[in-house]
Amino acid sequence: MDTSKLTCPRCNSLKIVKNGKIHNGKQNFKCKQCNRQFVANSKKKYIANETKAQIDKLLLERVSLAGIARVVGVSPRWLQQYVNHKYAQVPQQVQVQAKKKGNLTIQMDELWSFVGKKRVKVWVWLAIDVNTKEIVGVYIGSRDEVGAQGLWQSLPPVYRQCAVCYTDFWRAYAQVVPSMRHQPVDKGSGLTNKIERFNCTLRQRASRLVRKSLSFSKKLANHVGAIWLFVHHYNSSLLV
Incomplete structure (x- = not known):
């Protein structure tokens, strides 16, 4: 020109x-x-709401960002900016149905993941209500007493007050969960099978949590946002 x-x-x-x-x-x-x-004669491309809705659904499946960009026909740069903004807006607090005190049972477990490099380990701590199957606690951080305390504090007050808690024998749980309601059990007992099953679901649905993956998180904030996004989606699907 x-x-x-x-x-x-x-x-x-x-x-x-x-x-x-x-x-x-x-x-x-x-x-x-x-x-x-x-750029001369630039024509700004606007992404339709229908396309954004499709992207939102694909973010909940085992599809990399590069794969989503190819499927919906958007640029990787625009998609990354969209995802960054979306994950930043995700509430980092569990949203569950109100519960009455008494007869509450939860299972807790921790899930290994990494950000950027495999040596940068980030643990996903989760708690599930045995009766409703809702995820009632989430914390993402280190695998120590700080992580266990973060999971405990993420529980709604009614669970901290009266729920019976089944965990494995990882010592951090005993340092945080009240001994009168803490029930450490062996994996083979079946008393933590619901949270272990959810861990499997999370790995199958979130590509960044697959152990051998090119879709791993490069940014901790997006790692956290993606996990919370799936947890909210999972809990809301139980109400349908």
Whole structure:
């Protein structure tokens, strides 16, 4: 394209030069007067709400962001920005049905994951209501007393007050859960099978939690957001 026919969209200068190409291969131009960069005859693409709704559904399945971008026909850069914003808005507090005191039983377990590199371990602590199958506690962090305390504090008050808690023999649980209501059991007892089954579901549905995956999280905030997004979706599906 002849630069003599172009004017800067900011200052209307005619001193325009070519300045490489943008991510989609279109010619990029630069104004020598104010340094504004632009593409000639740019047509901004708006993503339809129907496409965004489809993306929201795919984020809950075992599909990488690159795969979603290919399926729905959006740029990886736009999709990453959309996902960053969406995960930042996800509430990080369990949303469950109100419960009466008494006759509450929960199972707790921790799930290994990593962010960026496998040596950067991030543990997902979870608690499930045995009767309703709701996820009633979530904490994402280290596998120590701090992590167990985070899970305990994430429980609604009624569970902290009177629920019987089944866990494995990981020592951090005993440091946090009241001894009168703590029931450590062996994996073979079947008394933690519901939370272990949910762990399996989470690994199968969230590609970033698959042990051998190219879809792992590069950013902790997105890792946390993706897990909370699935937990809210899972709990809401129990009400249907």
